[in-house]
Amino acid sequence: xxxxxxxxxxxxxxxxxxxxxxxxxxxxxxxxxxxxxxxxxxxxxxxxxxxxxxxxxxxxxxxxxxxxxxxxxxxxxxxxxxxxxxxxxxxxxxxxxxxxxxxxxxxxxxxxxxxxxxxxxxxxxxxxxxxxxxxxxxxxxxxxxxxxxxxxxxxxxxxxxxxxxxxxxxxxxxxx
Numbered sequence: 496x497x498x499x500x501x502x503x504x505x506x507x508x509x510x511x512x513x514x515x516x517x518x519x520x521x522x523x524x525x526x527x528x529x530x531x532x533x534x535x536x537x538x539x540x541x542x543x544x545x546x547x548x549x550x551x552x553x554x555x556x557x558x559x560x561x562x563x564x565x566x567x568x569x570x571x572x573x574x575x576x577x578x579x580x581x582x583x584x585x586x587x588x589x590x591x592x593x594x595x596x597x598x599x600x601x602x603x604x605x606x607x608x609x610x611x612x613x614x615x616x617x618x619x620x621x622x623x624x625x626x627x628x629x630x631x632x633x634x635x636x637x638x639x640x641x642x643x644x645x646x647x648x649x650x651x652x653x654x655x656x657x658x659x660x661x662x663x664x665x666x667x668x669x670x671x
Contacts, residue, residue, distance in 0.1 A: 505632040508622065511569075512636020513643065515614055518576040518607050519546055520641045522583065524648035533597055545601050546608045553612025568617035575610025579603050 522542060529538040557568070582603050589596060622629045 501626075501628070504625070505628065508629050508632040509636035509639070511618060512633040512638075513640035514573060514576075514636075515618060515633070515640065516611070516637050517640040517644055518580050519611060520644040521580065521648075522546075522604065522607070524644050525583075529600070532593060536597065541601070542604050545604045546611075549605045549608030550612045550615065553609045554615050557612065557616040565617045565621055568613045569621075572610045572612075572614035572617065575613070576607060579607040579610065 523539075526539055526542075529542065583600075586596065586600070589599065591599065618633065619630075622633055
């Protein structure tokens with residue numbers, strides 16, 4: 496049972512959790528699209544490797560930094576993730592070659608990992624200042640965000656199956 500006033504805090508942490516890993520979950524859910532664009536590349540490995548490396552180095556850098564302002568890190572992290580989703584949405588209309596588009600994707604994934612690293616450093620620190628249940632509700636939100644991204648991706652592919660994976664992906668990232 497939540498103590499008085501904890502309910503809204505738990506709800507906020509759940510909502511933050513939903514948005515926290517949603518962008519990378521959206522990218523991972525769209526691997527079928529990336530495979531169509533880059534059929535000769537092990538795109539799952541490359542994208543995951545760039546993301547994990549960028550996120551890890553960002554958190555390590557922020558650990559060593561003297562500034563520890565949570566608000567700007569959280570806001571900056573979510574804004575950065577939003578920009579990444581908007582850039583991925585625009586992929587279809589970029590007038591570049593597939594090779595150039597591959598490198599643009601990697602830069603966007605790296606940028607997303609840095610934004611998520613900012614969120615990692617701030618959100619987990621924020622949770623540690625409160626009861627362990629705050630972390631529990633953050634993790635529930637993370638799980639819900641992943642489920643929502645996968646279910647939504649499957650829905651867009653089902654509804655847009657006649658128009659192809661590119662249109663389904665565009666609709667998916669437009670809503671994400």
